[in-house]
Amino acid sequence: MNLKFTSIFSAFLVSTLLISCDKKDDPIPEPEPFPSLSTYKDRFLAEAKARGYDLDFSGLDIRYVDEKIPEEGTTFCGYGYINHALTGRRTVLISKESSCGWVNYSDLNREKFFFHEIGHAFLNLYHDDSFLCDGSPASLMHSGVNLYPYYVAKPEQRKYYIDELFDRLAAEEKCIQPLQNWEINPSFYKYAGGDEQWIFYGAQGSFGGSRSIESPPYSLMISSIPDKTSTETGYWYTQLNVTNIPQGAKVTLRTKVNSEGLNGPGAAIGIRVYKPQLFETGAKLVETYSSNTESAPVSGKLTNQTLEVSIPSYSRENTIIIPFAIMLPGTQGEVDFDDFEIIVEQL
Numbered sequence: 331m332n333l334k335f336t337s338i339f340s341a342f343l344v345s346t347l348l349i350s351c352d353k354k355d356d357p358i359p360e361p362e363p364f365p366s367l368s369t370y371k372d373r374f375l376a377e378a379k380a381r382g383y384d385l386d387f388s389g390l391d392i393r394y395v396d397e398k399i400p401e402e403g404t405t406f407c408g409y410g411y412i413n414h415a416l417t418g419r420r421t422v423l424i425s426k427e428s429s430c431g432w433v434n435y436s437d438l439n440r441e442k443f444f445f446h447e448i449g450h451a452f453l454n455l456y457h458d459d460s461f462l463c464d465g466s467p468a469s470l471m472h473s474g475v476n477l478y479p480y481y482v483a484k485p486e487q488r489k490y491y492i493d494e495l496f497d498r499l500a501a502e503e504k505c506i507q508p509l510q511n512w513e514i515n516p517s518f519y520k521y522a523g524g525d526e527q528w529i530f531y532g533a534q535g536s537f538g539g540s541r542s543i544e545s546p547p548y549s550l551m552i553s554s555i556p557d558k559t560s561t562e563t564g565y566w567y568t569q570l571n572v573t574n575i576p577q578g579a580k581v582t583l584r585t586k587v588n589s590e591g592l593n594g595p596g597a598a599i600g601i602r603v604y605k606p607q608l609f610e611t612g613a614k615l616v617e618t619y620s621s622n623t624e625s626a627p628v629s630g631k632l633t634n635q636t637l638e639v640s641i642p643s644y645s646r647e648n649t650i651i652i653p654f655a656i657m658l659p660g661t662q663g664e665v666d667f668d669d670f671e672i673i674v675e676q677l
Contacts, residue, residue, distance in 0.1 A: 363433040364426060367392045370444040377492050386610045390452060391421040398427050407432070407476075408443055410450025412612075420451045420612055431476075438482045442491075448477045449495055454606035454613035456649055458498075458573035463505035469573075470495050488521035496608070498646050502577055509574040512676045518581070519570055519653075520671040523548040528568045537657055538566030542666075547586075552597070552657040553664035566655040566667070577646045579677040583653050584638040587628055589665040594627030597665045598622055599637045604650040618648055627658055632665070644674075 353530040369531045371392055391414070397458050398405035407430035412422040424444065428431060432440065449471050457473040466480040470491045479489055494500040509518075522581075524545030528550065530539035536558045542549040550566045575581060583601045600622030621639040628635055655667040 360507055364394060365440075367394065367422075367424065367444065370441055372446055373441060374445060378496065381493070381496050383496070383608060384610065385452075387452075389420055389611050391417065391419050393423060394426050395423050395436040396426050398425050398430065398497040399423050404642075408447045410447035410452075412451060412454055422447045422451050428673045436482060438485060438488075442481045443475060444468065445492070445495060446470050452612045453495065453608060454615060456573070460509065460574040461507045463507055463656040467505055468494070468501050468504070499577070502646065506574070508576065512576070512674050513580070516673045516675060518575060518672045518674045519554070520669070521550065522546055525568070528566050530566050530670070531564060533560040533562035533564040533659070536560030536562065539564070539566055547668040548629075549666040549668045550655045550670055551664060551666050552655065554657070554662045560661075564657040567652055570651045570653070570672075572649060572651050575644050575646070575674055575677045577642045577644070578677055581641040581644045581651075581675055582638050582673045582675070583640075583671075584636065584673055585655070585670045586634045586668045587632050587637055587665060588634060588668060589630075589663060591631050592629040592661055592663040592665055593662040594629065596627035596661055597667075598624045598627045598656040598658060599639060600624065600656060601639050601641065602652045602654075603641060603648050604652075605645070605647040606649060615650065618645065622654070622656070624656065624658065634668070
């Protein structure tokens with residue numbers, strides 16, 4: 331046997347084995363394609379507890395689904411339900427469908443996406459598309475949660491985003507980009523004829539409602555039904571999901587009222603404001619402000635008579651504003667609510 335060759339071969343073999351062992355014992359870690367969602371559920375519970383909330387998830391369903399989730403005429407890679415149509419339970423669904431990219435997400439990206447959906451399902455939060463002054467989304471509830479590298483690119487901001495998830499006032503510690511220049515354009519909302527989100531309640535058929543949609547002034551109209559006298563209020567209303575009205579602003583609902591003649595109590599307007607309040611088994615919407623002109627309604631012949639009610643100091647905690655156009659019980663005639671709008675004054 332050639333001892334020199336044997337020695338060289340032995341050294342090569344030992345070197346190869348060492349290299350092989352190194353590769354086997356210290357592999358490059360790869361994320362598990364579909365880790366248990368309990369991992370992120372437990373993290374959320376821990377973050378809640380660190381902020382003083384002891385939450386009960388027994389009424390919350392969390393699971394993967396194979397396909398994208400069809401809702402609202404489109405499909406989603408994740409969805410948080412406050413009340414699932416089939417079960418009536420709070421539910422978080424995460425899609426395994428390949429184009430959703432869950433398998434390629436980093437752990438922090440998965441956490442961010444899961445916390446966003448549980449924000450819908452358990453915290454009763456809507457999308458918040460406002461931005462901070464540095465261009466980052468102001469909230470984990472941004473509708474483009476998967477499009478921006480915040481939270482992962484700047485993990486030191488993780489605490490802020492989770493703080494804001496539980497307390498929307500946390501954003502007040504940051505510089506928030508204004509939705510618009512309120513001094514130049516104070517109109518946050520103005521009814522336009524194509525807005526089909528308005529709902530009419532006709533007081534058991536005692537009032538009729540219609541909308542002018544062809545040309546301005548766009549109107550919400552309420553009229554009495556002949557030979558019927560209502561014992562209930564008839565009204566138009568809509569729900570506005572609100573995220574970026576400045577803290578402390580004065581918010582005013584205003585309209586011009588026109589009528590050839592109203593008999594009886596007359597017409598009025600009103601506004602209600604709600605915020606989500608977190609309880610042990612999940613958030614519920616609670617009313618934070620309500621005002622109307624029902625104690626001083628207008629009647630008779632009306633020509634561009636202005637009606638308004640105001641929220642003197644708006645809070646970023648609020649997420650829903652519901653405006654009303656009202657016909658009081660026992661009123662006869664027809665009334666038009668023209669130029670129905672919400673004005674913001676940043677004080």
